[in-house]
Amino acid sequence: MFAHFNLAILTVLLILHDQVHTGEIIGGHETVPHSRPYMVLLQQNKANGHSGHCGGFLLNENFVLTAAHCHAETYKIFLGLHNYHDMNGVQHLHVEKAFPHDDYDANTFENDIMVLKLKSKAEFNDKVKSIALADHGDGSLPQSCVVSGWGRTKEGSHMSLKLLEANVTLTDDERCAMEMFYCSKGETGPGKGDSGGPLVCGDGKAYGVVSTSSSPTPSASSIHRYTKIPTYKVWINSIINAISNINNER
Structure with a gap:
């Protein structure tokens, strides 16, 4: 590509070099040009x-x-x-x-x-x-969240030439909350190549910063973490x- x-x-x-814990958009689609x-x-x-x-x-x-x-x-x-x-x-x-x-x-x-x-x-x-930053709100998880970036679209591929985005659903994870992260699970979302990008939710504000992705076991779903901006x-x-x-x- x-x-x-x-x-x-x-x-x-x-000319990219592999980096640990940087994000990619997996399972996403091209954004409307300049909509972000x-x-x-x-x-x-x-x-x-x-x-x-x-x-x-x-x-x-x-x-x-x-x-x-x-x-x-x-x-x-x-x-x-x-x-x-x-x-x-x-x-x-x-x-x-x-x-x-x-x-x-x-x-x-x-x-x-x-x-x-x-x-x-x-x-x-x-x-x-x-973009505006989110406040603490009522403590409930943000809804209708999106991550975007130019990262790799699958393991071993090159970075995307176009800006991509993917919808993610945040999970109510006690460990994530204790470490001041929002989390989502599954193959769709960031993983390697787009760290630092925003987690943007329903009201159009930035709620998180793309941080890390990991899998507890090779067969387990990936866990994606986003640093909580309100904190x-x-x-x-x-x-x-x-x-x-x-x-x-x-």
Whole structure:
């Protein structure tokens, strides 16, 4: 499914290396082009010279939210992207500073959330917009949830050239709740290639950040975990407000 592109940066982007606990959209379908204008494709440039990718989403014109395990030396952000064959209007931005959660645990993936401050502002238009974050609500599980991304569509395949999405149903799992995750089960959903993308539910707000997928046994259904955004909303806002105040004082 790979195609050759004139842009060198995309050539690098499409040469993917296997990554543990990154997400893919399995059992999904192509999104309506630019119907999810908050979506971000995040290129990771790592210290060992390798590159990879994660998903993410726009909080406002200056900040992106993604997973802490997507941390890298440097990043390139793609906004307004749907199909690699059509780069018209796609914005290429860089990251000024990354803020992974201080209590992120690389072994358990607890607190798997990270804020990225962009070096330059995103230009909002019909293809690029932010998404609102969910509040705590009444404690019930969100309904009618969707995950989206450009990840691999099956094990061993290349990343999708088009943005895909899949419907997922959250499960009432006590362990997930204790670890501050939402969870879904089954083969449909994220697994490898789209970590950091949003879990968007019925009211159109982002409820979770795609974190990890695992199977207790080879024959068991996959368990997909999403970092609960309402739990971290105060933390997210504290970073945005602190950086905004610094910039206002300059």
